Amino acid sequence: MKYKAVIFDLDGTLVDSLYDISDAMNMVLERANFPTHSYKDYQNFIGSGIRSLVVKSLPSTHQNESQIEKYFDAMIEVYRDNCTHKTTPYEGIGELLDSLVSHNLKLSVLSNKADEFTKKIVAAIFPNYFNPVLGLTDEALKKPHPFGALEICKNLDLKAEEVLYVGDTDVDMQTAKNANMIAVGVLWGYRSKEELILSGANYILCKPLDLIDIL
CATH class of the missing domain: 3.40.50.1000 (HAD superfamily/HAD-like)
Known part of the structure; x- marks a missing residue:
């Protein structure tokens, strides 16, 4: 062969894994009182790693390095407990x-x-x-x-x-x-x-x- x-x-x-990823990131966004995104949006966010997804998900006003790091850590924490649910x-x-x-x-x-x-x-x-x-x-x-x-x-x-x-x-x-x-x-x-x-x-x-x- x-x-x-x-x-x-x-x-x-x-x-x-779209639903687990999307739900976890939306939970992070909701806790911060930021707008959430649809599953269709997340289809285009997935593919370049969680950090990239966090950047694409955050409001443009919160995309400096310290904010990205903060919400990346939050996403990791939430997703760790929810990565195999759906x-x-x-x-x-x-x-x-x-x-x-x-x-x-x-x-x-x-x-x-x-x-x-x-x-x-x-x-x-x-x-x-x-x-x-x-x-x-x-x-x-x-x-x-x-x-x-x-x-x-x-x-x-x-x-x-x-x-x-x-x-x-x-x-x-x-x-x-x-x-x-x-x-x-x-x-x-x-x-x-x-x-x-x-x-x-x-x-x-x-x-x-x-x-x-x-x-």
């Missing part, structure tokens, strides 16, 4: 993972979500499927920086061209390209087909099991 591993994004790719795998993901395992592919997760929450959600919803599981630990190295993807390749002792990278945003497609991996975009996540294509997707999936056709 040409490909030996698949790296998955988490939010919008493996799991629908978060669920997308339909067909379980079947896809079982099929990939049966084909002896190595599976990993790379997310711009904080490492603590990435590992917590993956352990709760997908025990025993993924290794390694990497979330964000350094803002300077977040996707689309290829560092995390290439670290996974080293961990798995594979070349980048032997790995598929699957995600739902332009950031994911750019990450794959920057790491010299095949970029696979999914249409059940938070972004449009047009965005994925413009960002360099080699393949587009309408449903999870479509990935098997690529393999």
Whole structure:
């Protein structure tokens, strides 16, 4: 088989975490008497990590560094207790993972979500499927920086061209390209087909099991 591993994004790719993320951030905003946002708004806020989401959520009058840090800390505290309440795998993901395992592919997760929450959600919803599981630990190295993807390749002792990278945003497609991996975009996540294509997707999936056709 040409490909030996698949790296998955988490939010919008493996799991629908929109409601837990949105509810947590809105709780922070409500406590500060700031305007809240709709789930549709948060679809566009997700993808570049929690700090970026906090910046996009805050009123423009409260986006200096000290305020961002304050509400980032508040968001982390709220989300820590609520990150698995409404978060669920997308339909067909379980079947896809079982099929990939049966084909002896190595599976990993790379997310711009904080490492603590990435590992917590993956352990709760997908025990025993993924290794390694990497979330964000350094803002300077977040996707689309290829560092995390290439670290996974080293961990798995594979070349980048032997790995598929699957995600739902332009950031994911750019990450794959920057790491010299095949970029696979999914249409059940938070972004449009047009965005994925413009960002360099080699393949587009309408449903999870479509990935098997690529393999």
